[in-house]
Amino acid sequence: MKSFACLHFLTSSCRSLNVILIPRSTMKEIKLTQQDDLDLSVVIPVYNDTLKFENLLSSYLHAFAALPLKFELVIVDNNSPRFEEIYAIVKKFRENLQITVVMQPPLQHSFSLCSARNRGVLNARGRFIFFTDSDCLIDEDFATTVADICQREAAVSLESPRIYTGERVFVLIPDEPLPDAKISDRIKELPRVPSASNYGKVKDRRFPWIQNLPQQEHPWNFVHGCFILLEKEHYLRVGGSDTSYDGFWGYEEIDLVYRMVHQLRAEVIYLEKAKVYHQELPSDLEKIPQNTQRNNKSMNPNYQRICQRVPGFDEFKKVQWQTLNIITS
Template structure:
């Protein structure tokens, strides 16, 4: 039985998937101690030719399903996983060679925790990819110092690992999240609701290559806003809490955060894009709210 099951949802990105699988071949962890489960979420291009090259190098399973979103794809992958621990990443990521080794060291001391690692943007010449990663880095930093009892309130699903049995105890990913937006945050919230712990492990690294333009940057953060609304709806049904707006300090620190980071991109442009991201997020939030209100009116 493998110690780790690596779950990768993929949709219409065969080249990125091939690069991701290449990085898994280079893992320094014993290959007989991990398996890879790739879930094709209804791609238009067949992926069998992509994964065929890797079958004799790693223990690899390809599953196909009708398009239902990354949350459903990850759950599908977990149903076929045999490992004691689940390690999630995305098809546009390349885990570092010591990815599983560093995770194993952490799980040796905290076997029942969720562990989130550090994501490194490799497209540092792309302004929009840089700004998007700076925002994630800021959220990790902000919530770490905000609540020391639980170092973070969420981990991004492109670098997250947890015990297989506890994944189903908390209910897995919520498949009503059909976008790549908010489903990881909602899972983490349920994880904390069950009183399980989360540990941030910056030595657990994956390298992220998600090329963005201004329109795709806007759409990404617009969808994050949509996912945020769905998250708060799910959370309020569980805790009866209203949506809480972050204090002004949160936004002030967000705008000054790029000035403290080393980057190839002009800090003022990164800050401007962080403002754009927040506008897109708010727009997506209220768009999803209006959409769900209208659907209830029709019903």
């Protein structure tokens, strides 16, 4: 894979921190050269949010500490103006976590999740990929469940590929890093709160439908970018994430899963015991009444695109929003 630069920082614990600068390209133009010598790669796009990002790294360090899983974190920076702060946080964890930092080329917009995920996968060494967001925490139950899937499925041949997802729990965090000691226990004690990303609701809005997977109508609708576990091979076979969704929020992961279900006959599986914890600051809660952009579907090009590609999706979503008492336009 062509790159502008790659800096290696070796540590006494034999962990490494790589910084890779990637030229602008597409999935078809880049050949995959990484060897799958790890069980799992966690791909995390990041843009500026240092406090939540530091909490995330701490949660991974402690959740996987007692497990034999070979894993790495692939951090993809979307042109953060505060990249020096992001990098300083990464260096704090490099002795105990295997981390690669991929720096995106100059972007037209920082909201470039699809290109970030594609570049992360192309630099990943794990057989399995877990996509998540830089503001989401995990606990030991999540780590144990994911480690079991990676090790079990590596030993068998499945008839159909599987895409795993789980609940998003919205938690209120303080304006300072969470303490490292027993962070998994601390996460579970955090107050549950409404979130702008969940249309102002406390409970993950995908319930109860998500519990009926994979039989649920439009199963791709219930997979969110903060929690997608799949095999790298299957992601690449469908061409990865569609970068035409970059520049606006939402629906890129639904497009990905829709293609995997139809092209590969993949199944979407709900993991009851695995959760991610979406961090909310007090200042985030103040934004909920003003978050009208999310409800305006007529002005969201991503929503228009997914409705054109997935037959019946618009009608399905309107019924769901009505059930949830979510007003859209």
